[in-house]
Amino acid sequence: MLAALQRPTVIRVSHLTKRYGARVAVDDVSFAVGRGEVVGFLGPNGAGKSTTLRILAGFVGPTNGKVTIADHDVVEDSLEARRCIGYMPESVPLYPEMRVLEYLRFRAELKRVPRARRGAYVDDALRLSGIVEVANKRIGHLSKGYRQRVGLADAIVGKPPIVILDEPTAGLDPNQIRDARALIRALGSDHTVVLSTHILSEVEACATRVLLIHRGKLVAQGPTEAIRTLRNPTAVEIEVRGNPEIAERCLGNVDGIGRVVHLHGSGGHGVRLHAIFAEAMAGEGRARAIEQAVAALVAAGLGVRGVRTTGGSLEDVFEALTKEAMPEGP
Amino acid sequence: MKSFWPIYKRELFAFFVTPLAWVLIVVFLIVQGMHFFLLVDHFAHQADVTGDETPLSAFFGNTVLLYLVVFLLVPPMTMRLFAEERRSGTIETLMTAPVSSAAVVLAKYAAVLTTYVAMWLPTVLYLVILGRTGTLDWHTAASAYTGVLLVGAAYLALGCCASALTRSQFLAMIWTALVLLVLFILGIGEFATRQGSVMHDVCAYVSVWAHMNDFASGVVDSRHVVFYVTLIALPLFVATRAVDAWRWG
Numbered sequence: 001m002l003a004a005l006q007r008p009t010v011i012r013v014s015h016l017t018k019r020y021g022a023r024v025a026v027d028d029v030s031f032a033v034g035r036g037e038v039v040g041f042l043g044p045n046g047a048g049k050s051t052t053l054r055i056l057a058g059f060v061g062p063t064n065g066k067v068t069i070a071d072h073d074v075v076e077d078s079l080e081a082r083r084c085i086g087y088m089p090e091s092v093p094l095y096p097e098m099r100v101l102e103y104l105r106f107r108a109e110l111k112r113v114p115r116a117r118r119g120a121y122v123d124d125a126l127r128l129s130g131i132v133e134v135a136n137k138r139i140g141h142l143s144k145g146y147r148q149r150v151g152l153a154d155a156i157v158g159k160p161p162i163v164i165l166d167e168p169t170a171g172l173d174p175n176q177i178r179d180a181r182a183l184i185r186a187l188g189s190d191h192t193v194v195l196s197t198h199i200l201s202e203v204e205a206c207a208t209r210v211l212l213i214h215r216g217k218l219v220a221q222g223p224t225e226a227i228r229t230l231r232n233p234t235a236v237e238i239e240v241r242g243n244p245e246i247a248e249r250c251l252g253n254v255d256g257i258g259r260v261v262h263l264h265g266s267g268g269h270g271v272r273l274h275a276i277f278a279e280a281m282a283g284e285g286r287a288r289a290i291e292q293a294v295a296a297l298v299a300a301g302l303g304v305r306g307v308r309t310t311g312g313s314l315e316d317v318f319e320a321l322t323k324e325a326m327p328e329g330p
Numbered sequence: 331m332k333s334f335w336p337i338y339k340r341e342l343f344a345f346f347v348t349p350l351a352w353v354l355i356v357v358f359l360i361v362q363g364m365h366f367f368l369l370v371d372h373f374a375h376q377a378d379v380t381g382d383e384t385p386l387s388a389f390f391g392n393t394v395l396l397y398l399v400v401f402l403l404v405p406p407m408t409m410r411l412f413a414e415e416r417r418s419g420t421i422e423t424l425m426t427a428p429v430s431s432a433a434v435v436l437a438k439y440a441a442v443l444t445t446y447v448a449m450w451l452p453t454v455l456y457l458v459i460l461g462r463t464g465t466l467d468w469h470t471a472a473s474a475y476t477g478v479l480l481v482g483a484a485y486l487a488l489g490c491c492a493s494a495l496t497r498s499q500f501l502a503m504i505w506t507a508l509v510l511l512v513l514f515i516l517g518i519g520e521f522a523t524r525q526g527s528v529m530h531d532v533c534a535y536v537s538v539w540a541h542m543n544d545f546a547s548g549v550v551d552s553r554h555v556v557f558y559v560t561l562i563a564l565p566l567f568v569a570t571r572a573v574d575a576w577r578w579g
Contacts, residue, residue, distance in 0.1 A: 057426040061577040083428040093419035095340075097347045109336040110427045154423065 007034025016065035040207030096140030111158030234311030256289030341441030391546030408489025477545025484561035491565035
């Protein structure tokens with residue numbers, strides 16, 4: 001609530017529920033988004049992210065609860081609420097028969113950009129999304145990466161105060177993902193951005209605040225930093241030069257390391273070992289275990305060439321978060 | 331209603347950028363040209379032509395020619411209006427823009443209606459040719475075209491509604507064709523039922539055949555006009571409600 005007090009709230013969701021027949025897609029979710037925030041919706045596929053974003057965007061109506069966008073109710077004042085948002089759906093649907101420029105002009109007119117400013121707005125969207133070079137191409141002839149960017153351009157062409165992006169990097173190659181994330185961060189400077197993803201590193205790269213959603217329920221929310229600390233490494237990968245048996249024995253004797261796995265496929269003189277932390281280890285204990293492991297290897301006369309923590313996937317974070325809330329059954 | 335224009339323009343663009351519209355127009359004009367030729371040829375060889383049987387009245391009414399083309403034309407014209415957008419998912423970007431459901435329905439409907447008018451426009455040339463070689467009652471011609479416009483507008487509204495009610499273009503086409511066929515057969519029932527019975531009156535009221543005969547002979551009956559305006563407004567209203575209902579599906 002403190003964050004909401006500091007920034008004027010632009011999206012307020014209270015007790016939102018959406019049912020499709022007997023299936024509950026979103027279950028009593030409440031949160032608020034302040035102006036200028038970049039909020040990441042994080043959850044596995046089918047968690048209810050897309051449904052929530054569709055309700056925010058005004059495409060589907062809530063079964064229960066209240067959603068306001070810039071103080072406009074999405075049900076009672078839908079048109080005004082929709083004027084405040086730019087939305088990119090997950091599948092990025094576009095009209096394949098239109099040229100990129102034609103499409104963005106059409107969308108700008110639809111979003112009621114005044115005629116005098118339409119050209120400039122379209123140019124800005126083209127430039128920001130990096131699609132100037134394909135402006136005169138037919139959308140149907142574009143690659144997936146370009147189509148995704150046309151979808152982004154569409155979301156921002158009306159210069160809406162709020163941008164909602166559903167899985168904005170799905171289907172892009174690593175270079176395109178980096179560009180898209182940079183664009184989203186840039187958008188954050190003068191837009192409020194809400195995006196969804198099932199990739200943990202994506203919210204860490206883009207978002208200032210994270211909402212974790214699991215089976216339709218909001219499991220946790222907080223600044224990205226807080227989620228990052230939840231993301232404990234589960235193992236450490238060490239590359240050593242020397243006898244692998246000695247190295248394995250050294251690591252096996254270190255407190256807090258449960259199991260050591262020899263990784264194959266490392267070239268040259270190096271050997272890669274995967275040391276998995278003991279279950280009971282807390283964050284500080286793990287750090288100490290790494291220190292001791294390296295010291296032991298060096299003392300045994302082995303050369304340490306690389307140390308890297310691994311693990312801490314989205315599944316691990318969810319497990320950590322839901323363990324207390326949902327005790328395991330017998 | 332501000333969103334009417336951009337959607338209307340895009341619909342027309344989408345229609346004419348695909349071959350479908352051009353194929354439909356070409357087929358329509360070839361068929362209508364043949365009809366016109368056959369009718370004029372027929373009347374030219376008749377020794378005694380009475381005043382109430384003219385190429386004009388036969389072109390627009392009293393023959394099955396008009397219904398055949400309109401039947402075959404309307405379902406493929408309207409099938410894609412909503413069904414296509416729902417299949418491809420573009421309905422999601424369309425409906426999350428600040429547009430009202432009524433504006434979307436009206437814009438799409440206006441676009442097919444414009445296409446329909448554009449199809450009929452070249453046939454005015456036939457009448458000009460007819461007028462040059464003989465006397466032509468332009469009042470009757472205007473009344474006949476009013477009939478063509480009203481019948482077409484009502485059929486297109488029904489097709490538009492069918493497209494909004496299903497996700498499949500094919501089903502939308504089949505539904506439209508079925509409804510139009512039932513409507514036509516119901517009208518033909520006028521000749522099959524006993525004069526004076528309620529069924530006869532109902533059939534006569536909805537009979538496209540009878541309506542077009544009146545329009546083609548220069549009679550613009552207000553009852554017919556009311557019937558068609560209702561048949562335009564009602565499906566469009568249902569289509570608007572259907573578009574609203576998607577949100578709650």
